[in-house]
Amino acid sequence: MNEPQPDPARTPGPDQAAGPNQMPGPYLAPGPYAGGTAWPAGPPQPLPQPPPHPAAQPQWSYPGPYPGPYAQPYAWGPPPRTRWDVPPPPGTRYDRLAxxxxxxxxxxxLGTAAIIVAFLALSIAVGLVAFVVSLVTGVPMVRTGTRLFADPVLDLGFQLGVIALLLPLVLGAAWLFQRRPPGSLSSVALRLRWRWLGxxxxxxxxxxxxxxxVEAGTLMSAGVDPGFRWAGWEQFLPAVIVILLLVPFQSAAEEYAYRGWIIQGFGAYLRNPWPAILVGAAAFAASHGYTGWGIAYVFAFGMLMGWLAVRTGGLEAPIALHATNNxxxxxVVAASGDMGSAMEQGEVPWEALIGSAVQFAVFxxxxxxxxxxxxxxxxxR
Known part of the structure; x- marks a missing residue:
């Protein structure tokens, strides 16, 4: 049997030793790795690439959730909506929130003028509504004094309701004319802080x-009747229901007008809050029908409420005392059965101011x- 003979063309020469990465034979291509030179150890290295053409580089990108140089599919869209009401800057005191x-x-x-005109117009409209109610219910109207109806409970409800109309007027004027959040009238938190109010x-x-x-004790010691009587549940219940439903809104409306709007209105021009507190208290006293010592009581009440509004950063404390007091x-008047005198305001004995002083100090x-x-x-903030 003939043994296969090695092919001289496939046999490496003396100067061509086969390396570990070289396959002997005629398949060696010419180049740097031909002729027995070993391939470099390790993974193949990438060949150097020419720099990309400048025209191929992205010229812009848009931030967004999409990966890649173009984060958003389009660069256009509707402009952002501009907010109508602008909040006050951080670190602003209550009287400066406007x-x-x-x-x-x-x-x-302009906002003050609008509130006055709108309130007068609404008062006339309420008078027309009262006339219609009188025709429908048969309750006669009283055309003298400040009363509307002969029925004292119905009259009290209409009187309190008219005053409560100031609340939406003041809040609306703050938003429409001053272009600020209506909640800035409530407190520096731009809302009514209910926990603090409680x-x-x-x-x-x-x-x-x-x-x-204290007031009752002082009046009785001076020989003055404090007026505590009980007329019975039949007269008390209808009156107290009207009182509980409407007095909180009436009291809040007065606080928003005299402590909120007036104090912040002056605060838009003045850095010192005391002129605004003084003007608000004077306007509050002038809007009531008290005389003598009664004027001093109402004025002192307004001064205390204005100071507490600035000191605590909101109207919660003034609303709480005003509503509770009213x-x-x-x-007390409803319990005595004398609801005809509920809205009457006049002379206040000076002995009553002692009880008021105790109330103001404790509160x-x-x-x-x-x-x-x-x-x-x-x-x-």
Whole structure:
């Protein structure tokens, strides 16, 4: 048997030793790895690439959730919606909340004029509604004095309802004319802080009860009848239902007008809050029919409420004391059955001011203590 003979062309020569990465034979291609040179160890290295042409580079990109140089499919779209009402800058005190970036000198003046005109128009409309109600129910109207109806409970409801109309007017004027959030009238948090309002109501209840007790004791010691009587549930229940439903809105409306709108209206021009507090208290006293010592009582009440509004950063404390005081005062009249005198305002004996002083002191000190303990917000954020 013939043995196969090696092919001289396939046999490496003496100067061509086969390496570990070289296959002997005629398949060696010419080049740097031909002729027995070993391939480099490790994975193959990528060949150098020429730099890309400048025209191939992306010229812009858009941020967004899509990967790649073009994050958004389109560069156009509707413009962002501009907000009508602009909040006050952070760190603003309550009396300065109307001075937003959109504040102009004429905005508080125009808003005040609009509130007055709208309130007069609504008062006339309420008078027409009262006339229709009188025709339908047969309850006669009273054309003298400040009363509308001969029925004292119905008259009280209409009187409180007219005052409560100030609330939407003031909130609407803040949004429409001053272009600020209506909640900026409530507090520096741009809303009514209900938890804080509840705490103030508890303090107000204690202070009003103590004030009424001191006032009754002082009047009786001076020989003056405090007017505590009981006319029965038949007369008390209808009146107290009207009182509980409408007095909170009436009290809140007066606070938003005299402590909110007036104080912040002046605060848009002045850095010192005391002129605004003084003007608000004077306007509040002028809107009531008290005489003599009664004027001093109402003015002092307005000064305290204005100071607490600025000190606590909102209207929660003033609303709490105002509503509680009015509910108790109207409730005492309703219990006596003399609802015809519920809206009458006149002379107040000076002995009654002692009870009022106790009420103011207890409420003011109690509110300040709780506000400090709770770290109540007093500046906008």
């Amino acid at each position: 001075r937003t970036p959109l504040h102009r000198w004429w905005r508080p003046i 705490a103030c109501l508890l303090v107000a209840l204690v202070s009003v009860v103590l004030g009424q007790a 509910i108790v005062a109207f409730g 003011g000190i109690g509110v300040l203590i709780i506000a400090r303990k709770w770290a109540i917000q007093t500046l906008s």
